[in-house]
Amino acid sequence: MANGKTPLADEAQHDPWINAAETCRLSGGISGMTLHRWLGRPDLNFPKPTKINGRRYWRQSAVVDWWEARESVAA
Numbered sequence: 001m002a003n004g005k006t007p008l009a010d011e012a013q014h015d016p017w018i019n020a021a022e023t024c025r026l027s028g029g030i031s032g033m034t035l036h037r038w039l040g041r042p043d044l045n046f047p048k049p050t051k052i053n054g055r056r057y058w059r060q061s062a063v064v065d066w067w068e069a070r071e072s073v074a075a
Contacts, residue, residue, distance in 0.1 A: 017050075017057040026063050 024030050030038075038046040047066055049056035 015059050015061045017052070018060050018063070020049075020056050022060075023049075023058050023063055026060070027067070 018026065020032060020035060024032060024035050027035070027038075038044050039048070045066070047058050047062035049058050051057075
């Protein structure tokens, strides 16, 4: 660890945790209720959040990858 950072800190810098509001924004500006509905639909396979201190967070890459997979199916 020449730079003084742990591998986890380095991973978080390259793939940050995003909160529900940012997840909604990245998902095309959907509402919180739409996000809630997507999470309740197993057929959509939307990334499941990780709870940290009672709040939901997603890895940014998981949300982006989900959208890219949906776009490739629609094309």
